[in-house]
Amino acid sequence: MFRDHFGKDASGLLRKKLFLLDMDGTIYEDERVFDGTVELLQEIEKRGGRYMFLTNNSSRSVDDYVAKIRRLHIPGDRNSFFTSVDATELYLKEHYPGALIYVQGTRSLVKGLSDKGLRVTEEEDPAADVVLVGFDTELTFEKLTRTCRMLRVAERPFIATNPDYVCPVAGGFVPDCGSMCISIRYATGRTPKFIGKPEPTMVDIVRADLGYSREDTVLIGDRLYTDIASGVNAGVDTILVLSGEATLKDLEESDVKPAYVLQDVEVLYRALTKDAPIEN
Numbered sequence: 001m002f003r004d005h006f007g008k009d010a011s012g013l014l015r016k017k018l019f020l021l022d023m024d025g026t027i028y029e030d031e032r033v034f035d036g037t038v039e040l041l042q043e044i045e046k047r048g049g050r051y052m053f054l055t056n057n058s059s060r061s062v063d064d065y066v067a068k069i070r071r072l073h074i075p076g077d078r079n080s081f082f083t084s085v086d087a088t089e090l091y092l093k094e095h096y097p098g099a100l101i102y103v104q105g106t107r108s109l110v111k112g113l114s115d116k117g118l119r120v121t122e123e124e125d126p127a128a129d130v131v132l133v134g135f136d137t138e139l140t141f142e143k144l145t146r147t148c149r150m151l152r153v154a155e156r157p158f159i160a161t162n163p164d165y166v167c168p169v170a171g172g173f174v175p176d177c178g179s180m181c182i183s184i185r186y187a188t189g190r191t192p193k194f195i196g197k198p199e200p201t202m203v204d205i206v207r208a209d210l211g212y213s214r215e216d217t218v219l220i221g222d223r224l225y226t227d228i229a230s231g232v233n234a235g236v237d238t239i240l241v242l243s244g245e246a247t248l249k250d251l252e253e254s255d256v257k258p259a260y261v262l263q264d265v266e267v268l269y270r271a272l273t274k275d276a277p278i279e280n
Contacts (some may be wrong), residue, residue, distance in 0.1 A: 002271045005261040013239070013260065014272065018212040019044050020203060020231075022221035023065075025239050025244020027053075027265060030170040033072050034243055036266025043272045044047070046145030051076075052206050053189040054219070056084045056162035056196045056226055058105065058134035058177065061112040082206050085109060086162045088132070089116045090205075091195050093248070104147045105134030105161075125150060133192060135177040142159065144184070144215050145224040151188040160192035164226055168244050197221075198229030203236060220265065222246055225255045232256060241265060 004010045021027055029039040045049045053065070053076065060068070068077050071258035092101065092113075100119045103110050113120050113132075121128060121162045124146045129152050136143070151158055160181050166173035178194075185191050196202060207217050217236040221227020222244025240246055240258035243265070251261065262268055 002120065004239075005263060008260060010260045010262075010271070011236070013218060013268065015217045016237070017216040018207065018210060019049060020054050020206065020217065020219040020236075021051060021226045022219075022244075023053055023055045023151050023266075024145055025168040025222035026220060026227075026241055027074070029064070029168050029244070030074060031072065033074060034169065035262065035263055036105050036269040038074060041109070041270035043099070043269060045075075047272065050210060050212070051080070052210070053081045054083075054202050054206065054230075056079070056135075056164050056177075057167065058084050058109055058161035058196075059137045060106070061085070061108045064108055066169035082163070082202055084202070084274045085134075085200070087202050088134075088159070088161050088195045089113060089118065091201075092118060092130065092132075092159070099129035100125065100127055101132050101134045102106070102128040102147075102150050103279070104139070104143055105132070105136050106217045109134045109136075109161075110238070122146075128156070129159045130159060132159045133177060133181055135164070135167065135181065139180065144271055146182060148187045151184065151190045154190075158192040159191050160194050162196040162226070164192040164223065165197070166245060168222075173245070195225075197226040198233060198259045200230060200234035203230055204222070206235070207234070218259075219265070220268070224258070226249060227254045231237045231258075 003013045012108055033213040061080055105118050163178040164176035165178045181192050214235045217232035220239045222241050224246050227242055228238045238258040239260045240262050242263050
């Protein structure tokens, strides 16, 4: 019998058809691919299933991600991704059609939004209708100052791509979009509306587009307050992997509870193939 970290019967996972995977901290850390990642993805396809990468990281475009997984020899293509940038694009088009959007983010984020038909600027333009902040790995004090000035107009909506506090990198973590927004809140008193996980939107859109039921779907991630919460909010089963941000102590203290806890994706791969003992 396949059991999770706490001895819970996880055999139901063997019947899942759609696997939604977080990336940073779940299938790799920086440039290091976790053991079992490639084999798991190949096994999902071999079993007639489908996998999709759902990431809150808005510092890269889908093209950047495709280039990275090719470099790391992870199978997938453009159709394998749905990001917080995709979700943000849909939100902005629905709620602020035609708006001029001031963006604090990477060049990749700005270009990605522009390529999708949104009107964007990085300049301190009084005509801007919306302020958008992403995970900006190119952040400067000058950019941060501009953003704070733009937010002095109380009526100007404040949107952020994702609420993650940290992003895992080799040797530890760095501040992510959520942490950047905390500093902005202290400076301006403004709190953004966050897009991406933990909202159910990303899960719902992908699942519906691909034609899978909630029962067919499982979300795998390393963060309780984004990945797992998103799956719970979307009504699908979730797997917390302990290869990234969340610890067992975090799990004990959190109100967000995954359906299952596994050490890493390699455990799931071994369970699917039964090539090794599947007691976690």
